[in-house]
Amino acid sequence: MTFNELGLNARMVSRLDAVGLKKPTPIQEQAIPQALQGRDILGIAQTGTGKTAAFGIPLVVALSKTPERPAPRSARGLVLVPTRELAGQIVRSLQGLTKDLRITLVVGGKSINAQAEKLARGTDILVATPGRLIDLMDRGSIDLGQTRFLVLDEADQMLDIGFIHALRRIAPRLSTDRQTMMFSATMPKAMAELSRQYLDEPIRIEVSPPGKVADKVAHSVHFVAKAQKQDLLIELLHGHRDDRVLVFSRTKHGAERLMKNLDRAGFAATSIHGNKSQGQRDRAIAAFKAGSVRVLVATDVAARGIDIPGVGHVYNYDLPNVPENYVHRIGRTARAGESGRAIAFCAAEELTELKAIEKVLGTRVEIAGGRPWEAVTGAPQKKRRPRRRSAGRPDRMAA
Incomplete structure (x- = not known):
């Protein structure tokens, strides 16, 4: 299958060709047509299989259809990621897909004042780590009420860093009329529960079993x-x-x-x-x-x-x-x-x-x-800490 067959316009296909994307990967082949229809997506695929383009292409296409500029201190689309490095990588990938949309990066370790100044003009796509985004929300530097597209990338790792608590603060600020896409390499139980809470009748796309190592x-x-x-x-x-x-x-x-x-x-x-x-x-x-x-x-x-x-x-x-x-x-x-x-x-x-x-x-x-x-006989094993009993709770062994 080619990108043309996925329903993309000639302009987007030309941009993909310019950045070296000639043929869709399996996750792109299955996710892009569904996302273009406005469906919520739950995508499971290994690292290095092209998940960024799988959500980036339909996100850019959807935002490009409506030419209005973003309002001050607003974001039309939001991409949440666990690390600064991944956030920067995603921004570079999205910039290769469009020259018309404003893409803004907000992560820790950079001047929050400079980031607030950029957001004052509004942005089409905001790529952020959860902690810095909440800092900017608390300062009144960003209003997510007009955000109609949400992407959670590497969601399972964000769960490891306490992301669920951040999402509970961020999600209520977003437009209720939105499309949500969640991508991950693994599918722990907590993420399945997260998808049920924040995705609306999502289509699940799984191109490789969770935990599978890349073939090469x-x-x-x-x-x-x-x-x-x-x-x-x-x-x-x-x-x-x-x-x-x-x-x-x-x-x-x-x-x-x-x-x-x-x-x-x-x-x-x-x-x-x-x-x-x-x-x-x-x-x-x-x-x-x-x-x-x-x-x-x-x-x-x-x-x-x-x-x-x-x-x-x-x-x-x-x-x-x-x-x-x-x-x-x-x-x-x-x-x-x-x-x-x-x-x-x-x-x-x-x-x-x-x-x-x-x-x-x-x-x-x-x-x-x-x-x-x-x-090996006598190989050292980890010492297990004894479980602490709650006050007033009877010891089962004693009982």
Whole structure:
């Protein structure tokens, strides 16, 4: 199928061709015609499958049909995303689809006064992170009463950061006569409940099972002691020094420490995490994209905000606490039709996380090295904290 066959006008097809979009992906092929009819959409698809264009194209088409300019301090369409990096990526993608609509970015880490000034003129499409949007709402800098299009992108990750509470404040401010589109790579129970609450008879489009790894990603695990992880990483990095490599660390301090150690070991490395300013994060990603640094060490803040072709390897230096994040992390490689490798390190203390990941995947992760900890006698296990009893509640064991 071609974009012409999806019901798009010649002008939009020409713009898509100019930005290198020649043929719709499965999620685009199924979502765009339904969205053009004004249907609410619940889209489930892996990272890197073209979800941004799946909602961006019909959003631009719908807003372009009505030529009126937005009122001051208003937004005709709203796109909510979990991270600053993803928000910036979406703005760039939307700007490639239209030169006629005003697109505004509001995220934390930037001057809120400058953002309020931009919103004073009104905007056609507002791309925002929830926290900064609420700050601007509280200041009276934005009125969402005329917002008739709402997109929730990477909704499952927004649930992880407490998005449900933010949405309860944002949604009542929107026009009740609106179209809502929700996209995600996974479908946890909480998101299903969210869709029932905020979507009106949505059509569900699922182009890949939740938790499925992209076909061109070869992923495996090394069983390695925590103290030996860094030496193993350096050894493996020496085997592909010219590759662009993304390394995931669980904590901000761990990411910074690992980056400095890799730099001392002779690798051109940088890092992004929550302790970095937005300017530092932007510069790190720009250097990684340009190739002046070959290794980017990141926390999960980057798992869904980096769309850089040519990432040959992804390392899960620490396994994620949320098993679905494994899929998002390794989805940073094998993008745009390329192949890639994802390598995880599993210390004895992380066996629980590995089992949770394999449960989400529905399969065992291939073993690349080491002996499985469950087969090693006396492998340390995580200590479970005793449950605290509520005051006045009888102890079941005692009863």
